[in-house]
Amino acid sequence: MTRSLEKSTLEIERHVATGGWDAPIRLFALALAKNALAQHPELAGELPSDVQADAINDETTLFSIEQEGLPPVDTLEELLGRIVWPADVDGAALAVERIILPPSAEVTLPEDPVEAEKMLAEHPDRQDVRIVASVLRTGESWCAIRMRKFDDDAKVLSGANLIPGIVEGLKMGFAEQP
Numbered sequence: 409m410t411r412s413l414e415k416s417t418l419e420i421e422r423h424v425a426t427g428g429w430d431a432p433i434r435l436f437a438l439a440l441a442k443n444a445l446a447q448h449p450e451l452a453g454e455l456p457s458d459v460q461a462d463a464i465n466d467e468t469t470l471f472s473i474e475q476e477g478l479p480p481v482d483t484l485e486e487l488l489g490r491i492v493w494p495a496d497v498d499g500a501a502l503a504v505e506r507i508i509l510p511p512s513a514e515v516t517l518p519e520d521p522v523e524a525e526k527m528l529a530e531h532p533d534r535q536d537v538r539i540v541a542s543v544l545r546t547g548e549s550w551c552a553i554r555m556r557k558f559d560d561d562a563k564v565l566s567g568a569n570l571i572p573g574i575v576e577g578l579k580m581g582f583a584e585q586p
Contacts, residue, residue, distance in 0.1 A: 412468040419472065436500065
């Protein structure tokens with residue numbers, strides 16, 4: 409299943425990349441293709457033939473469905489804390505842009521969020537990155553990171569749990585509800 413999650417994460421990252429940089433947060437539900445097609449056979453007619461073949465030949469193929477109309481929130485943490493996925497959703501993916509600094513520069517960040525944001529924006533060692541983090545209900549995760557400085561599909565970094573904070577936040581949407 410991890411291979412399908414990796415493939416889906418990288419497909420989402422490439423899709424989001426076509427929209428350019430300075431984009432809002434984007435959220436995707438992930439569903440096993442075989443289940444989605446069983447519940448909605450009419451979807452088959454809307455899919456490219458290679459996607460149909462993947463869904464037939466590989467039971468772990470995932471479909472990604474972008475979620476529109478996200479609630480207005482002040483922070484990513486607030487958004488992730490408000491999301492609860494229904495049982496027929498097998499996973500989720502989130503695309504978000506962030507600024508990263510080398511660890512030595514992070515030590516000097518002011519505690520005030522407004523001042524910290526200003527310093528981040530002006531720091532000479534800053535790196536703009538796009539993160540796509542994906543999780544499955546069963547616990548697997550995969551992440552992709554594209555740096556604006558190296559904006560090329562071949563230079564996207566990927567691996568399991570590269571951004572643990574976002575991965576854990578996404579997993580909260582699959583936690584048992586009281």
